Amino acid sequence: MNLQRATLKAEGDDRERTSRLRLQVAAGNWTGAALRGLPLGGSLRIEAQSDGPLRLLLADAESHDSFPGPIDALFDRQVEAAMVAEITLPRSEDYVLIADNRSGTAPREVLLALRGRTQDAAPPLPLPHQFKVLQTQLDAAFDLDGLTLRLDDPGPPRPRVIGRELVVGQALIAQLTADLPDAETTRGAILFAIIHALASDLLLRRGPASILPEHLAAALMVLFNQIGAARRQATYFATEGAAPSMVPDSAPGTDPFAPTTARAVHRRLKDPQALLTAMQDILLARMRPATLDRLQRESPAWADPRRVAAARAALDRRD
CATH class of the missing domain: 2.60.120.680 (GOLD domain)
Structure with missing residues (x-):
């Protein structure tokens, strides 16, 4: 048009x-x-x-x-x-x-x-340690077209991808810290919300409509050995839901803190290997060569060796 x-x-x-x-x-x-x-x-x-x-x-x-x-x-x-x-x-x-x-x-x-x-430019807020660790893990495992994490104040009501930055709001972190019962649940909620935003961006640009962001986010949490954190926050939000004082999410798509999202995550995490198998096509398509090489060596149960080999060959052709 x-x-x-x-x-x-x-x-x-x-x-x-x-x-x-x-x-x-x-x-x-x-x-x-x-x-x-x-x-x-x-x-x-x-x-x-x-x-x-x-x-x-x-x-x-x-x-x-x-x-x-x-x-x-x-x-x-x-x-x-x-x-x-x-x-x-x-x-x-x-x-x-x-x-x-x-x-x-x-x-x-x-x-x-x-x-x-125009507003006077403010210096970027320093990333918390757990964000730096997540950024390192993401960069090592996946090719995300230069996506970087950024902390903003007050920031969006939920983490979201803007341009090639995944922006996390300081106000959201403060509210989750105040509302949730303990530090581990808070950490899991923040981590899942960030991964959920990443999954939404991947699916919006390249993913099949049949895959929901919370399913891919849960798979990524499993892949990064954060299944305990994913289960903890899902258990909380499935029963409690977001606090009434929490600013609602105006962006399209599912809310990472909605009870329906949490229950879907809980169901998929009952069988983590089956979840990874179901998500393997979109995961393999974004993995870096070293990650695919490791999968070929280790042959985890969730990854089809033929699909891993095909993804690796596709990277070689692209290069």
Whole structure:
């Protein structure tokens, strides 16, 4: 679909840029505008006035290419008539604002006033030790296209992949620490939420729709010898659920702390080897050569030797 283009331009204060645009979208359809000139690492204020209900989304250009399929939207809001929202922008500078009227029975027109503001750059927060260990394990085992972990304050309500960073919110860590009964359950919950975000990203970009993020996340926890942590947090959330005070997750997909997610993880962890076998195709496809070589030497019960050999041969052909 051809996109409109909207460039935010400075007005007086160099740190602020503004633009106005009008989007018209037919019933049962969607349209969008490619935004240019946005302040990196700053904020974007969106003021919208619509002549009827429709859905507004903001996504980076790469995620937009998957729309109207599931996307990792930075912003996703149903607009009835008027709306004001402010969004913190990650480092990527290419964004698309989508007006989605696929569920509508009448054409819609929405007027948008955009104001971007650059914020003073803050030094990155130091990664906790357990994050550094996880980053090392991930880098050693899998080719994740340069994905890195980043701690942000306050950060998103759940860990999520933005660009090529897996962003974890300091506010979420603080809330889990306060809400959960002990340090081990807290550690397991944080670890599972991070792995769940990674699994969601892998499946969104390359995975079959039949595999749920919590299933792949549980398999990764098993692979990294974190089955005890996975079971502990799943046991807690399956019965207790997230605290009412916890900010809900606005991103599409399953919530790592939902009771339904926890119960699904608990079921799959009853037979860890069967879980790994079921997930082996997507795991093998992202493994590094050294990891595949080790699987060929050790021949674990969950890995089909023919599939391991095929994955290794595919890497050789790619090189």
